[in-house]
Amino acid sequence: MTTRVVFNQKGGVGKTTLLANLAAIAAARGRRTLVIDLDAQCNASQYLLSSDERQAESGTADFFDATLGRRREGTTLAEHITETPFENLYIAAAHPDLETLRVKLEAKHKIYKLRQAIEALSDFDEIFIDTPPALNFYSQSALIAADSVLIPFDCDDFARQALYSLFDNIHEIQEDHNPGLKIDGIVVNQFQPRAKLPQRLLAELTAEGHPIIDAHISASVKVRESHDASIPLVHYAPSHKITGQLGALYDRLS
Ligand SMILES: Nc1ncnc2c1ncn2[C@@H]1O[C@H](COP(=O)(O)OP(=O)(O)O)[C@@H](O)[C@H]1O
Ligand SMILES: [Mg+2]
Numbered sequence: 001m002t003t004r005v006v007f008n009q010k011g012g013v014g015k016t017t018l019l020a021n022l023a024a025i026a027a028a029r030g031r032r033t034l035v036i037d038l039d040a041q042c043n044a045s046q047y048l049l050s051s052d053e054r055q056a057e058s059g060t061a062d063f064f065d066a067t068l069g070r071r072r073e074g075t076t077l078a079e080h081i082t083e084t085p086f087e088n089l090y091i092a093a094a095h096p097d098l099e100t101l102r103v104k105l106e107a108k109h110k111i112y113k114l115r116q117a118i119e120a121l122s123d124f125d126e127i128f129i130d131t132p133p134a135l136n137f138y139s140q141s142a143l144i145a146a147d148s149v150l151i152p153f154d155c156d157d158f159a160r161q162a163l164y165s166l167f168d169n170i171h172e173i174q175e176d177h178n179p180g181l182k183i184d185g186i187v188v189n190q191f192q193p194r195a196k197l198p199q200r201l202l203a204e205l206t207a208e209g210h211p212i213i214d215a216h217i218s219a220s221v222k223v224r225e226s227h228d229a230s231i232p233l234v235h236y237a238p239s240h241k242i243t244g245q246l247g248a249l250y251d252r253l254s
Pocket of ligand 2: 016131
């Protein structure tokens, strides 16, 4: 079982898009795959479940609520996992209540609960954790629970500044909580091969020793269409260029 978190504290860089599509590729290749959605905005859950299925789900908010010890049932993650419409793909969905729970969870030092809950799961080959765009209780829990972290990057100068503090945060978590946490690398999303700025930023980051993965993801309208249809690209546009790029990224990671 491998657990991968997709994290960057900057929003809109493609965390949810990459995570949901990599998980769907793993599942389509016959790996029993779980997505854990820790973002109160619930985007991964919206992408992988229909709205009817979502309404029935309590998911990760219910799991964390149970860890606060106010009730006995619901303390294992397995109780909050549901099937998606896609074979081999399961999800512990998010709920907006995650936001209000966060302060209580922080106050009660529940930062290792996710790691323990994942260790207790046995029937998955791959786990992908989606995170909110902030270094907070949920993203820290995920970084503590994961075997590796994949960092999406959208090649703008603000995103570059965010990368430096991101690596500081990851190193701190490695030192204090999770020495085994591996950095998969930085994946460039919405890459524009003919624009000058991305080329320059990537050359500079590489020169500084940052681990840029040599499998970039293009921008494509298919991404929004597939979000809108709640069907990941491997099923929505199986022979599209971007689906091929995502497959190549998956191969690079495994
Ligand atoms: N490769 C891409 N091509 C086109 N649009 C993309 C691509 N990746 C992400 N997007 C769009 O950018 C927005 C932010 O992506 P998202 O995955 O939600 O980022 P994050 O989870 O980091 O906030 C979404 O509207 C998504 O549809
Ligand atoms: Mg997201």
